[in-house]
Amino acid sequence: MLVVAEKDIAGLMTPEAAFEAIEAVFASMARRKAYNFPVVREAIGHEDALYGFKGGFDGAGLALGLKAGGYWPHNQKHGLINHQSTVFLFDPDTGRVSAAVGGNLLTALRTAAASAVSIKYLAPKDAKVLGMIGAGHQSAFQMRAAAKAHAFEKVLGWNPHPEMLGRLKATAAEIGLPFEAVELDRLGAEADVIISITSSFGPLLLSEHVKGPTHIAAMGTDTKGKQELDPALVARARLFADEIAQSVTIGEFQHAVAQGLIAQDAIAELGAVVTGDNPGRGEAEVTIFDGTGVGLQDLAVAAAVVELAKAKGIATSVEV
Structure with missing residues:
Protein backbone atom coordinates (compact mmCIF):
# COMPACT_ATOMS: atom_id res chain seq x y z
CA MET A 1 0.00 0.00 0.00
CA LEU A 2 1.21 3.51 -0.82
CA VAL A 3 0.76 6.32 1.69
CA VAL A 4 0.64 9.97 0.62
CA ALA A 5 0.79 12.16 3.70
CA GLU A 6 -1.41 15.20 4.19
CA LYS A 7 1.69 17.42 4.41
CA ASP A 8 2.67 16.46 0.83
CA ILE A 9 -0.69 17.15 -0.83
CA ALA A 10 -0.19 20.90 -1.32
CA GLY A 11 2.93 20.29 -3.39
CA LEU A 12 1.18 17.77 -5.62
CA MET A 13 -2.42 18.76 -6.36
CA THR A 14 -3.19 22.13 -7.98
CA PRO A 15 -6.62 23.78 -8.30
CA GLU A 16 -6.35 23.37 -12.07
CA ALA A 17 -5.70 19.62 -11.78
CA ALA A 18 -8.57 19.28 -9.32
CA PHE A 19 -10.91 21.08 -11.75
CA GLU A 20 -9.97 18.74 -14.59
CA ALA A 21 -10.46 15.65 -12.42
CA ILE A 22 -13.86 16.78 -11.14
CA GLU A 23 -15.12 17.87 -14.55
CA ALA A 24 -14.19 14.41 -15.89
CA VAL A 25 -15.98 12.70 -12.99
CA PHE A 26 -19.19 14.64 -13.67
CA ALA A 27 -19.05 13.46 -17.28
CA SER A 28 -18.38 9.83 -16.29
CA MET A 29 -21.33 9.87 -13.91
CA ALA A 30 -23.64 11.26 -16.59
CA ARG A 31 -22.49 8.55 -19.00
CA ARG A 32 -23.18 5.90 -16.32
CA LYS A 33 -19.57 4.77 -16.30
CA ALA A 34 -19.14 5.68 -12.62
CA TYR A 35 -21.42 5.48 -9.62
CA ASN A 36 -21.42 6.38 -5.94
CA PHE A 37 -22.23 4.10 -3.06
CA PRO A 38 -24.84 5.12 -0.44
CA VAL A 39 -23.44 7.64 2.03
CA VAL A 40 -23.08 6.88 5.72
CA ARG A 41 -22.96 10.06 7.83
CA GLU A 42 -23.86 10.08 11.51
CA ALA A 43 -23.52 12.12 14.67
CA ILE A 44 -21.27 10.02 16.90
CA GLY A 45 -22.38 11.53 20.21
CA HIS A 46 -18.88 12.80 21.06
CA GLU A 47 -17.41 16.29 20.51
CA ASP A 48 -20.53 17.17 18.46
CA ALA A 49 -18.83 15.38 15.57
CA LEU A 50 -20.31 14.09 12.32
CA TYR A 51 -18.53 11.04 10.90
CA GLY A 52 -19.12 8.93 7.83
CA PHE A 53 -18.06 7.29 4.59
CA LYS A 54 -18.39 8.26 0.92
CA GLY A 55 -17.30 5.79 -1.73
CA GLY A 56 -17.81 4.63 -5.26
CA PHE A 57 -16.37 3.05 -8.38
CA ASP A 58 -15.30 4.77 -11.58
CA GLY A 59 -15.21 2.14 -14.29
CA ALA A 60 -13.61 4.55 -16.75
CA GLY A 61 -10.75 5.56 -14.48
CA LEU A 62 -10.72 2.27 -12.55
CA ALA A 63 -10.85 4.13 -9.24
CA LEU A 64 -12.40 2.18 -6.37
CA GLY A 65 -12.46 3.29 -2.76
CA LEU A 66 -13.88 5.51 -0.07
CA LYS A 67 -13.26 8.59 2.03
CA ALA A 68 -13.63 8.21 5.80
CA GLY A 69 -13.96 11.26 8.00
CA GLY A 70 -16.22 14.11 8.91
CA TYR A 71 -16.68 17.35 10.79
CA TRP A 72 -15.34 18.09 14.29
CA PRO A 73 -16.60 21.60 15.17
CA HIS A 74 -14.32 22.04 18.21
CA ASN A 75 -11.02 21.18 16.57
CA GLN A 76 -9.64 24.67 17.05
CA LYS A 77 -8.70 23.70 20.60
CA HIS A 78 -6.47 21.00 19.10
CA GLY A 79 -4.94 23.31 16.51
CA LEU A 80 -6.69 21.42 13.71
CA ILE A 81 -9.22 22.33 11.02
CA ASN A 82 -12.77 21.09 11.55
CA HIS A 83 -12.90 18.80 8.50
CA GLN A 84 -10.77 15.66 8.91
CA SER A 85 -10.63 12.79 6.41
CA THR A 86 -8.55 10.12 4.71
CA VAL A 87 -9.11 8.55 1.28
CA PHE A 88 -8.51 4.82 0.80
CA LEU A 89 -8.07 3.40 -2.71
CA PHE A 90 -8.40 -0.28 -3.62
CA ASP A 91 -7.26 -2.35 -6.58
CA PRO A 92 -10.49 -3.04 -8.52
CA ASP A 93 -9.00 -6.27 -9.90
CA THR A 94 -8.15 -7.86 -6.56
CA GLY A 95 -9.81 -5.83 -3.79
CA ARG A 96 -6.50 -5.20 -2.03
CA VAL A 97 -5.96 -1.77 -0.54
CA SER A 98 -3.59 0.18 -2.78
CA ALA A 99 -3.28 3.62 -1.20
CA ALA A 100 -4.11 5.82 1.80
CA VAL A 101 -4.15 9.53 1.04
CA GLY A 102 -4.58 12.52 3.32
CA GLY A 103 -8.00 13.93 2.51
CA ASN A 104 -8.22 17.33 4.19
CA LEU A 105 -6.75 19.58 1.51
CA LEU A 106 -8.12 17.31 -1.21
CA THR A 107 -11.64 17.77 0.18
CA ALA A 108 -11.29 21.54 0.04
CA LEU A 109 -9.87 21.44 -3.49
CA ARG A 110 -12.45 19.04 -4.90
CA THR A 111 -15.36 20.91 -3.25
CA ALA A 112 -14.13 24.18 -4.73
CA ALA A 113 -13.58 22.52 -8.10
CA ALA A 114 -17.16 21.21 -8.15
CA SER A 115 -18.65 24.67 -7.64
CA ALA A 116 -16.20 26.07 -10.21
CA VAL A 117 -17.42 23.53 -12.79
CA SER A 118 -21.00 24.64 -12.09
CA ILE A 119 -19.95 28.27 -12.56
CA LYS A 120 -18.23 27.48 -15.86
CA TYR A 121 -21.38 25.90 -17.27
CA LEU A 122 -24.23 27.76 -15.52
CA VAL A 294 -19.75 12.64 -3.78
CA GLY A 295 -17.25 9.89 -3.14
CA LEU A 296 -16.20 9.71 -6.77
CA GLN A 297 -14.82 13.24 -6.53
CA ASP A 298 -12.60 12.23 -3.61
CA LEU A 299 -11.40 9.14 -5.46
CA ALA A 300 -10.58 11.13 -8.60
CA VAL A 301 -8.36 13.69 -6.87
CA ALA A 302 -6.78 11.05 -4.61
CA ALA A 303 -5.92 8.81 -7.57
CA ALA A 304 -4.35 11.78 -9.35
CA VAL A 305 -2.30 12.63 -6.26
CA VAL A 306 -1.04 9.04 -5.96
CA GLU A 307 0.25 9.11 -9.53
CA LEU A 308 1.96 12.45 -8.96
CA ALA A 309 3.50 11.19 -5.69
CA LYS A 310 4.81 8.07 -7.41
CA ALA A 311 6.33 10.15 -10.20
CA LYS A 312 8.09 12.39 -7.64
CA GLY A 313 9.15 9.48 -5.46
CA ILE A 314 7.43 10.75 -2.31
CA ALA A 315 4.79 8.02 -1.84
CA THR A 316 5.67 5.77 1.11
CA SER A 317 5.20 2.02 0.62
CA VAL A 318 3.73 0.10 3.59
CA GLU A 319 3.04 -3.64 3.90
CA VAL A 320 -0.49 -4.47 5.06
Missing part, protein backbone atom coordinates in the same frame (compact mmCIF):
# COMPACT_ATOMS: atom_id res chain seq x y z
CA ALA A 123 -23.13 31.32 -14.67
CA PRO A 124 -24.77 34.21 -16.56
CA LYS A 125 -22.44 35.07 -19.42
CA ASP A 126 -21.98 38.68 -18.31
CA ALA A 127 -21.51 37.84 -14.62
CA LYS A 128 -19.27 40.40 -12.91
CA VAL A 129 -19.97 40.16 -9.16
CA LEU A 130 -19.23 37.11 -7.01
CA GLY A 131 -21.09 36.75 -3.74
CA MET A 132 -19.63 34.66 -0.92
CA ILE A 133 -21.82 33.40 1.93
CA GLY A 134 -19.54 31.92 4.56
CA ALA A 135 -15.98 32.72 5.60
CA GLY A 136 -14.80 29.41 7.00
CA HIS A 137 -11.74 27.39 6.01
CA GLN A 138 -13.14 26.31 2.63
CA SER A 139 -14.29 29.77 1.55
CA ALA A 140 -10.83 30.79 0.34
CA PHE A 141 -10.58 27.68 -1.85
CA GLN A 142 -14.04 28.41 -3.25
CA MET A 143 -13.19 32.00 -4.16
CA ARG A 144 -9.89 31.10 -5.81
CA ALA A 145 -11.51 28.34 -7.90
CA ALA A 146 -14.43 30.56 -8.91
CA ALA A 147 -12.04 33.28 -10.08
CA LYS A 148 -10.27 30.75 -12.31
CA ALA A 149 -13.58 29.57 -13.79
CA HIS A 150 -14.94 33.03 -14.61
CA ALA A 151 -13.64 36.60 -14.87
CA PHE A 152 -15.23 38.46 -11.94
CA GLU A 153 -14.69 42.13 -11.18
CA LYS A 154 -15.77 42.31 -7.53
CA VAL A 155 -16.51 40.13 -4.49
CA LEU A 156 -19.28 40.71 -1.95
CA GLY A 157 -19.19 38.74 1.30
CA TRP A 158 -21.34 37.86 4.31
CA ASN A 159 -20.74 35.57 7.25
CA PRO A 160 -22.80 34.75 10.36
CA HIS A 161 -19.76 35.82 12.39
CA PRO A 162 -18.57 39.12 10.85
CA GLU A 163 -15.21 38.95 12.61
CA MET A 164 -14.24 36.14 10.21
CA LEU A 165 -14.73 38.22 7.05
CA GLY A 166 -11.03 39.07 7.01
CA ARG A 167 -10.40 35.72 5.32
CA LEU A 168 -12.62 36.70 2.37
CA LYS A 169 -11.07 40.16 2.14
CA ALA A 170 -7.55 38.75 2.17
CA THR A 171 -8.38 36.10 -0.46
CA ALA A 172 -9.99 38.68 -2.74
CA ALA A 173 -6.89 40.86 -2.43
CA GLU A 174 -4.70 37.85 -3.23
CA ILE A 175 -6.52 37.31 -6.54
CA GLY A 176 -6.70 41.03 -7.32
CA LEU A 177 -10.39 41.74 -6.73
CA PRO A 178 -12.02 44.45 -4.61
CA PHE A 179 -14.04 43.16 -1.65
CA GLU A 180 -16.97 44.56 0.28
CA ALA A 181 -18.78 43.13 3.31
CA VAL A 182 -22.55 43.51 2.87
CA GLU A 183 -25.84 42.23 4.25
CA LEU A 184 -27.53 39.27 2.60
CA ASP A 185 -30.26 41.32 0.91
CA ARG A 186 -27.68 43.40 -0.94
CA LEU A 187 -25.52 40.37 -1.72
CA GLY A 188 -28.50 38.58 -3.27
CA ALA A 189 -29.53 41.62 -5.27
CA GLU A 190 -26.10 42.51 -6.66
CA ALA A 191 -24.17 39.24 -7.02
CA ASP A 192 -24.42 37.44 -10.37
CA VAL A 193 -22.89 34.26 -8.93
CA ILE A 194 -23.30 33.25 -5.28
CA ILE A 195 -21.40 30.53 -3.43
CA SER A 196 -22.79 29.42 -0.07
CA ILE A 197 -20.37 27.40 2.03
CA THR A 198 -21.56 27.30 5.65
CA SER A 199 -22.62 24.68 8.19
CA SER A 200 -26.06 26.26 8.66
CA PHE A 201 -29.13 24.32 9.75
CA GLY A 202 -31.53 27.05 8.64
CA PRO A 203 -32.10 29.14 5.50
CA LEU A 204 -29.77 32.11 5.11
CA LEU A 205 -30.36 33.31 1.54
CA LEU A 206 -34.05 34.05 1.01
CA SER A 207 -36.01 34.10 -2.23
CA GLU A 208 -36.69 37.83 -1.94
CA HIS A 209 -32.96 38.51 -1.63
CA VAL A 210 -32.13 37.18 -5.11
CA LYS A 211 -32.86 39.47 -8.04
CA GLY A 212 -31.94 39.22 -11.72
CA PRO A 213 -29.98 36.51 -13.56
CA THR A 214 -28.09 34.57 -10.90
CA HIS A 215 -26.29 31.29 -10.45
CA ILE A 216 -26.01 29.84 -6.94
CA ALA A 217 -23.57 27.10 -5.94
CA ALA A 218 -24.95 25.70 -2.69
CA MET A 219 -21.96 23.83 -1.26
CA GLY A 220 -22.52 23.62 2.49
CA THR A 221 -25.41 21.18 2.89
CA ASP A 222 -24.22 17.57 3.05
CA THR A 223 -26.19 16.15 5.99
CA LYS A 224 -29.86 15.64 6.75
CA GLY A 225 -31.20 18.78 8.36
CA LYS A 226 -28.54 21.21 7.16
CA GLN A 227 -29.83 24.10 5.04
CA GLU A 228 -28.58 27.34 3.47
CA LEU A 229 -31.30 28.36 0.99
CA ASP A 230 -34.95 29.31 1.28
CA PRO A 231 -37.06 26.47 -0.23
CA ALA A 232 -39.08 29.14 -2.06
CA LEU A 233 -35.87 30.21 -3.81
CA VAL A 234 -35.17 26.60 -4.77
CA ALA A 235 -38.72 26.24 -6.11
CA ARG A 236 -38.30 29.11 -8.61
CA ALA A 237 -34.90 28.08 -9.93
CA ARG A 238 -33.60 25.62 -12.53
CA LEU A 239 -31.95 22.91 -10.47
CA PHE A 240 -28.77 20.86 -10.89
CA ALA A 241 -26.92 18.50 -8.56
CA ASP A 242 -23.77 16.43 -8.41
CA GLU A 243 -25.94 13.41 -7.59
CA ILE A 244 -29.72 13.65 -7.45
CA ALA A 245 -30.23 10.88 -4.89
CA GLN A 246 -27.91 12.62 -2.43
CA SER A 247 -29.38 16.02 -3.17
CA VAL A 248 -32.89 15.03 -2.09
CA THR A 249 -31.78 13.14 1.01
CA ILE A 250 -28.80 14.99 2.50
CA GLY A 251 -28.36 17.97 0.15
CA GLU A 252 -29.86 21.44 -0.18
CA PHE A 253 -32.87 20.27 -2.17
CA GLN A 254 -34.06 17.91 0.61
CA HIS A 255 -36.18 20.70 2.12
CA ALA A 256 -38.04 21.80 -1.00
CA VAL A 257 -38.78 18.14 -1.81
CA ALA A 258 -40.01 17.46 1.72
CA GLN A 259 -42.32 20.48 1.54
CA GLY A 260 -43.73 19.36 -1.82
CA LEU A 261 -42.42 22.47 -3.58
CA ILE A 262 -40.43 20.50 -6.16
CA ALA A 263 -40.38 16.94 -7.46
CA GLN A 264 -37.18 14.94 -7.74
CA ASP A 265 -37.50 14.88 -11.52
CA ALA A 266 -37.12 18.68 -11.55
CA ILE A 267 -33.42 18.20 -10.72
CA ALA A 268 -30.88 17.55 -13.46
CA GLU A 269 -27.35 16.19 -13.22
CA LEU A 270 -24.60 18.76 -13.73
CA GLY A 271 -22.70 16.03 -15.59
CA ALA A 272 -25.34 16.08 -18.33
CA VAL A 273 -24.55 19.76 -18.89
CA VAL A 274 -20.83 18.94 -19.07
CA THR A 275 -21.47 16.25 -21.72
CA GLY A 276 -23.81 18.51 -23.69
CA ASP A 277 -26.89 16.36 -23.07
CA ASN A 278 -28.60 19.10 -21.04
CA PRO A 279 -28.75 22.73 -22.27
CA GLY A 280 -27.96 24.04 -18.81
CA ARG A 281 -29.00 27.58 -17.98
CA GLY A 282 -31.16 28.24 -21.02
CA GLU A 283 -33.60 31.08 -20.35
CA ALA A 284 -33.74 30.51 -16.59
CA GLU A 285 -33.33 33.56 -14.38
CA VAL A 286 -31.91 31.60 -11.43
CA THR A 287 -29.93 28.36 -11.51
CA ILE A 288 -28.83 26.43 -8.44
CA PHE A 289 -26.18 23.74 -8.20
CA ASP A 290 -26.49 21.54 -5.13
CA GLY A 291 -22.97 20.31 -4.37
CA THR A 292 -23.45 17.58 -1.78
CA GLY A 293 -19.98 16.13 -2.34
Whole structure:
Protein backbone atom coordinates (compact mmCIF):
# COMPACT_ATOMS: atom_id res chain seq x y z
CA MET A 1 0.00 0.00 0.00
CA LEU A 2 1.21 3.51 -0.82
CA VAL A 3 0.76 6.32 1.69
CA VAL A 4 0.64 9.97 0.62
CA ALA A 5 0.79 12.16 3.70
CA GLU A 6 -1.41 15.20 4.19
CA LYS A 7 1.69 17.42 4.41
CA ASP A 8 2.67 16.46 0.83
CA ILE A 9 -0.69 17.15 -0.83
CA ALA A 10 -0.19 20.90 -1.32
CA GLY A 11 2.93 20.29 -3.39
CA LEU A 12 1.18 17.77 -5.62
CA MET A 13 -2.42 18.76 -6.36
CA THR A 14 -3.19 22.13 -7.98
CA PRO A 15 -6.62 23.78 -8.30
CA GLU A 16 -6.35 23.37 -12.07
CA ALA A 17 -5.70 19.62 -11.78
CA ALA A 18 -8.57 19.28 -9.32
CA PHE A 19 -10.91 21.08 -11.75
CA GLU A 20 -9.97 18.74 -14.59
CA ALA A 21 -10.46 15.65 -12.42
CA ILE A 22 -13.86 16.78 -11.14
CA GLU A 23 -15.12 17.87 -14.55
CA ALA A 24 -14.19 14.41 -15.89
CA VAL A 25 -15.98 12.70 -12.99
CA PHE A 26 -19.19 14.64 -13.67
CA ALA A 27 -19.05 13.46 -17.28
CA SER A 28 -18.38 9.83 -16.29
CA MET A 29 -21.33 9.87 -13.91
CA ALA A 30 -23.64 11.26 -16.59
CA ARG A 31 -22.49 8.55 -19.00
CA ARG A 32 -23.18 5.90 -16.32
CA LYS A 33 -19.57 4.77 -16.30
CA ALA A 34 -19.14 5.68 -12.62
CA TYR A 35 -21.42 5.48 -9.62
CA ASN A 36 -21.42 6.38 -5.94
CA PHE A 37 -22.23 4.10 -3.06
CA PRO A 38 -24.84 5.12 -0.44
CA VAL A 39 -23.44 7.64 2.03
CA VAL A 40 -23.08 6.88 5.72
CA ARG A 41 -22.96 10.06 7.83
CA GLU A 42 -23.86 10.08 11.51
CA ALA A 43 -23.52 12.12 14.67
CA ILE A 44 -21.27 10.02 16.90
CA GLY A 45 -22.38 11.53 20.21
CA HIS A 46 -18.88 12.80 21.06
CA GLU A 47 -17.41 16.29 20.51
CA ASP A 48 -20.53 17.17 18.46
CA ALA A 49 -18.83 15.38 15.57
CA LEU A 50 -20.31 14.09 12.32
CA TYR A 51 -18.53 11.04 10.90
CA GLY A 52 -19.12 8.93 7.83
CA PHE A 53 -18.06 7.29 4.59
CA LYS A 54 -18.39 8.26 0.92
CA GLY A 55 -17.30 5.79 -1.73
CA GLY A 56 -17.81 4.63 -5.26
CA PHE A 57 -16.37 3.05 -8.38
CA ASP A 58 -15.30 4.77 -11.58
CA GLY A 59 -15.21 2.14 -14.29
CA ALA A 60 -13.61 4.55 -16.75
CA GLY A 61 -10.75 5.56 -14.48
CA LEU A 62 -10.72 2.27 -12.55
CA ALA A 63 -10.85 4.13 -9.24
CA LEU A 64 -12.40 2.18 -6.37
CA GLY A 65 -12.46 3.29 -2.76
CA LEU A 66 -13.88 5.51 -0.07
CA LYS A 67 -13.26 8.59 2.03
CA ALA A 68 -13.63 8.21 5.80
CA GLY A 69 -13.96 11.26 8.00
CA GLY A 70 -16.22 14.11 8.91
CA TYR A 71 -16.68 17.35 10.79
CA TRP A 72 -15.34 18.09 14.29
CA PRO A 73 -16.60 21.60 15.17
CA HIS A 74 -14.32 22.04 18.21
CA ASN A 75 -11.02 21.18 16.57
CA GLN A 76 -9.64 24.67 17.05
CA LYS A 77 -8.70 23.70 20.60
CA HIS A 78 -6.47 21.00 19.10
CA GLY A 79 -4.94 23.31 16.51
CA LEU A 80 -6.69 21.42 13.71
CA ILE A 81 -9.22 22.33 11.02
CA ASN A 82 -12.77 21.09 11.55
CA HIS A 83 -12.90 18.80 8.50
CA GLN A 84 -10.77 15.66 8.91
CA SER A 85 -10.63 12.79 6.41
CA THR A 86 -8.55 10.12 4.71
CA VAL A 87 -9.11 8.55 1.28
CA PHE A 88 -8.51 4.82 0.80
CA LEU A 89 -8.07 3.40 -2.71
CA PHE A 90 -8.40 -0.28 -3.62
CA ASP A 91 -7.26 -2.35 -6.58
CA PRO A 92 -10.49 -3.04 -8.52
CA ASP A 93 -9.00 -6.27 -9.90
CA THR A 94 -8.15 -7.86 -6.56
CA GLY A 95 -9.81 -5.83 -3.79
CA ARG A 96 -6.50 -5.20 -2.03
CA VAL A 97 -5.96 -1.77 -0.54
CA SER A 98 -3.59 0.18 -2.78
CA ALA A 99 -3.28 3.62 -1.20
CA ALA A 100 -4.11 5.82 1.80
CA VAL A 101 -4.15 9.53 1.04
CA GLY A 102 -4.58 12.52 3.32
CA GLY A 103 -8.00 13.93 2.51
CA ASN A 104 -8.22 17.33 4.19
CA LEU A 105 -6.75 19.58 1.51
CA LEU A 106 -8.12 17.31 -1.21
CA THR A 107 -11.64 17.77 0.18
CA ALA A 108 -11.29 21.54 0.04
CA LEU A 109 -9.87 21.44 -3.49
CA ARG A 110 -12.45 19.04 -4.90
CA THR A 111 -15.36 20.91 -3.25
CA ALA A 112 -14.13 24.18 -4.73
CA ALA A 113 -13.58 22.52 -8.10
CA ALA A 114 -17.16 21.21 -8.15
CA SER A 115 -18.65 24.67 -7.64
CA ALA A 116 -16.20 26.07 -10.21
CA VAL A 117 -17.42 23.53 -12.79
CA SER A 118 -21.00 24.64 -12.09
CA ILE A 119 -19.95 28.27 -12.56
CA LYS A 120 -18.23 27.48 -15.86
CA TYR A 121 -21.38 25.90 -17.27
CA LEU A 122 -24.23 27.76 -15.52
CA ALA A 123 -23.13 31.32 -14.67
CA PRO A 124 -24.77 34.21 -16.56
CA LYS A 125 -22.44 35.07 -19.42
CA ASP A 126 -21.98 38.68 -18.31
CA ALA A 127 -21.51 37.84 -14.62
CA LYS A 128 -19.27 40.40 -12.91
CA VAL A 129 -19.97 40.16 -9.16
CA LEU A 130 -19.23 37.11 -7.01
CA GLY A 131 -21.09 36.75 -3.74
CA MET A 132 -19.63 34.66 -0.92
CA ILE A 133 -21.82 33.40 1.93
CA GLY A 134 -19.54 31.92 4.56
CA ALA A 135 -15.98 32.72 5.60
CA GLY A 136 -14.80 29.41 7.00
CA HIS A 137 -11.74 27.39 6.01
CA GLN A 138 -13.14 26.31 2.63
CA SER A 139 -14.29 29.77 1.55
CA ALA A 140 -10.83 30.79 0.34
CA PHE A 141 -10.58 27.68 -1.85
CA GLN A 142 -14.04 28.41 -3.25
CA MET A 143 -13.19 32.00 -4.16
CA ARG A 144 -9.89 31.10 -5.81
CA ALA A 145 -11.51 28.34 -7.90
CA ALA A 146 -14.43 30.56 -8.91
CA ALA A 147 -12.04 33.28 -10.08
CA LYS A 148 -10.27 30.75 -12.31
CA ALA A 149 -13.58 29.57 -13.79
CA HIS A 150 -14.94 33.03 -14.61
CA ALA A 151 -13.64 36.60 -14.87
CA PHE A 152 -15.23 38.46 -11.94
CA GLU A 153 -14.69 42.13 -11.18
CA LYS A 154 -15.77 42.31 -7.53
CA VAL A 155 -16.51 40.13 -4.49
CA LEU A 156 -19.28 40.71 -1.95
CA GLY A 157 -19.19 38.74 1.30
CA TRP A 158 -21.34 37.86 4.31
CA ASN A 159 -20.74 35.57 7.25
CA PRO A 160 -22.80 34.75 10.36
CA HIS A 161 -19.76 35.82 12.39
CA PRO A 162 -18.57 39.12 10.85
CA GLU A 163 -15.21 38.95 12.61
CA MET A 164 -14.24 36.14 10.21
CA LEU A 165 -14.73 38.22 7.05
CA GLY A 166 -11.03 39.07 7.01
CA ARG A 167 -10.40 35.72 5.32
CA LEU A 168 -12.62 36.70 2.37
CA LYS A 169 -11.07 40.16 2.14
CA ALA A 170 -7.55 38.75 2.17
CA THR A 171 -8.38 36.10 -0.46
CA ALA A 172 -9.99 38.68 -2.74
CA ALA A 173 -6.89 40.86 -2.43
CA GLU A 174 -4.70 37.85 -3.23
CA ILE A 175 -6.52 37.31 -6.54
CA GLY A 176 -6.70 41.03 -7.32
CA LEU A 177 -10.39 41.74 -6.73
CA PRO A 178 -12.02 44.45 -4.61
CA PHE A 179 -14.04 43.16 -1.65
CA GLU A 180 -16.97 44.56 0.28
CA ALA A 181 -18.78 43.13 3.31
CA VAL A 182 -22.55 43.51 2.87
CA GLU A 183 -25.84 42.23 4.25
CA LEU A 184 -27.53 39.27 2.60
CA ASP A 185 -30.26 41.32 0.91
CA ARG A 186 -27.68 43.40 -0.94
CA LEU A 187 -25.52 40.37 -1.72
CA GLY A 188 -28.50 38.58 -3.27
CA ALA A 189 -29.53 41.62 -5.27
CA GLU A 190 -26.10 42.51 -6.66
CA ALA A 191 -24.17 39.24 -7.02
CA ASP A 192 -24.42 37.44 -10.37
CA VAL A 193 -22.89 34.26 -8.93
CA ILE A 194 -23.30 33.25 -5.28
CA ILE A 195 -21.40 30.53 -3.43
CA SER A 196 -22.79 29.42 -0.07
CA ILE A 197 -20.37 27.40 2.03
CA THR A 198 -21.56 27.30 5.65
CA SER A 199 -22.62 24.68 8.19
CA SER A 200 -26.06 26.26 8.66
CA PHE A 201 -29.13 24.32 9.75
CA GLY A 202 -31.53 27.05 8.64
CA PRO A 203 -32.10 29.14 5.50
CA LEU A 204 -29.77 32.11 5.11
CA LEU A 205 -30.36 33.31 1.54
CA LEU A 206 -34.05 34.05 1.01
CA SER A 207 -36.01 34.10 -2.23
CA GLU A 208 -36.69 37.83 -1.94
CA HIS A 209 -32.96 38.51 -1.63
CA VAL A 210 -32.13 37.18 -5.11
CA LYS A 211 -32.86 39.47 -8.04
CA GLY A 212 -31.94 39.22 -11.72
CA PRO A 213 -29.98 36.51 -13.56
CA THR A 214 -28.09 34.57 -10.90
CA HIS A 215 -26.29 31.29 -10.45
CA ILE A 216 -26.01 29.84 -6.94
CA ALA A 217 -23.57 27.10 -5.94
CA ALA A 218 -24.95 25.70 -2.69
CA MET A 219 -21.96 23.83 -1.26
CA GLY A 220 -22.52 23.62 2.49
CA THR A 221 -25.41 21.18 2.89
CA ASP A 222 -24.22 17.57 3.05
CA THR A 223 -26.19 16.15 5.99
CA LYS A 224 -29.86 15.64 6.75
CA GLY A 225 -31.20 18.78 8.36
CA LYS A 226 -28.54 21.21 7.16
CA GLN A 227 -29.83 24.10 5.04
CA GLU A 228 -28.58 27.34 3.47
CA LEU A 229 -31.30 28.36 0.99
CA ASP A 230 -34.95 29.31 1.28
CA PRO A 231 -37.06 26.47 -0.23
CA ALA A 232 -39.08 29.14 -2.06
CA LEU A 233 -35.87 30.21 -3.81
CA VAL A 234 -35.17 26.60 -4.77
CA ALA A 235 -38.72 26.24 -6.11
CA ARG A 236 -38.30 29.11 -8.61
CA ALA A 237 -34.90 28.08 -9.93
CA ARG A 238 -33.60 25.62 -12.53
CA LEU A 239 -31.95 22.91 -10.47
CA PHE A 240 -28.77 20.86 -10.89
CA ALA A 241 -26.92 18.50 -8.56
CA ASP A 242 -23.77 16.43 -8.41
CA GLU A 243 -25.94 13.41 -7.59
CA ILE A 244 -29.72 13.65 -7.45
CA ALA A 245 -30.23 10.88 -4.89
CA GLN A 246 -27.91 12.62 -2.43
CA SER A 247 -29.38 16.02 -3.17
CA VAL A 248 -32.89 15.03 -2.09
CA THR A 249 -31.78 13.14 1.01
CA ILE A 250 -28.80 14.99 2.50
CA GLY A 251 -28.36 17.97 0.15
CA GLU A 252 -29.86 21.44 -0.18
CA PHE A 253 -32.87 20.27 -2.17
CA GLN A 254 -34.06 17.91 0.61
CA HIS A 255 -36.18 20.70 2.12
CA ALA A 256 -38.04 21.80 -1.00
CA VAL A 257 -38.78 18.14 -1.81
CA ALA A 258 -40.01 17.46 1.72
CA GLN A 259 -42.32 20.48 1.54
CA GLY A 260 -43.73 19.36 -1.82
CA LEU A 261 -42.42 22.47 -3.58
CA ILE A 262 -40.43 20.50 -6.16
CA ALA A 263 -40.38 16.94 -7.46
CA GLN A 264 -37.18 14.94 -7.74
CA ASP A 265 -37.50 14.88 -11.52
CA ALA A 266 -37.12 18.68 -11.55
CA ILE A 267 -33.42 18.20 -10.72
CA ALA A 268 -30.88 17.55 -13.46
CA GLU A 269 -27.35 16.19 -13.22
CA LEU A 270 -24.60 18.76 -13.73
CA GLY A 271 -22.70 16.03 -15.59
CA ALA A 272 -25.34 16.08 -18.33
CA VAL A 273 -24.55 19.76 -18.89
CA VAL A 274 -20.83 18.94 -19.07
CA THR A 275 -21.47 16.25 -21.72
CA GLY A 276 -23.81 18.51 -23.69
CA ASP A 277 -26.89 16.36 -23.07
CA ASN A 278 -28.60 19.10 -21.04
CA PRO A 279 -28.75 22.73 -22.27
CA GLY A 280 -27.96 24.04 -18.81
CA ARG A 281 -29.00 27.58 -17.98
CA GLY A 282 -31.16 28.24 -21.02
CA GLU A 283 -33.60 31.08 -20.35
CA ALA A 284 -33.74 30.51 -16.59
CA GLU A 285 -33.33 33.56 -14.38
CA VAL A 286 -31.91 31.60 -11.43
CA THR A 287 -29.93 28.36 -11.51
CA ILE A 288 -28.83 26.43 -8.44
CA PHE A 289 -26.18 23.74 -8.20
CA ASP A 290 -26.49 21.54 -5.13
CA GLY A 291 -22.97 20.31 -4.37
CA THR A 292 -23.45 17.58 -1.78
CA GLY A 293 -19.98 16.13 -2.34
CA VAL A 294 -19.75 12.64 -3.78
CA GLY A 295 -17.25 9.89 -3.14
CA LEU A 296 -16.20 9.71 -6.77
CA GLN A 297 -14.82 13.24 -6.53
CA ASP A 298 -12.60 12.23 -3.61
CA LEU A 299 -11.40 9.14 -5.46
CA ALA A 300 -10.58 11.13 -8.60
CA VAL A 301 -8.36 13.69 -6.87
CA ALA A 302 -6.78 11.05 -4.61
CA ALA A 303 -5.92 8.81 -7.57
CA ALA A 304 -4.35 11.78 -9.35
CA VAL A 305 -2.30 12.63 -6.26
CA VAL A 306 -1.04 9.04 -5.96
CA GLU A 307 0.25 9.11 -9.53
CA LEU A 308 1.96 12.45 -8.96
CA ALA A 309 3.50 11.19 -5.69
CA LYS A 310 4.81 8.07 -7.41
CA ALA A 311 6.33 10.15 -10.20
CA LYS A 312 8.09 12.39 -7.64
CA GLY A 313 9.15 9.48 -5.46
CA ILE A 314 7.43 10.75 -2.31
CA ALA A 315 4.79 8.02 -1.84
CA THR A 316 5.67 5.77 1.11
CA SER A 317 5.20 2.02 0.62
CA VAL A 318 3.73 0.10 3.59
CA GLU A 319 3.04 -3.64 3.90
CA VAL A 320 -0.49 -4.47 5.06
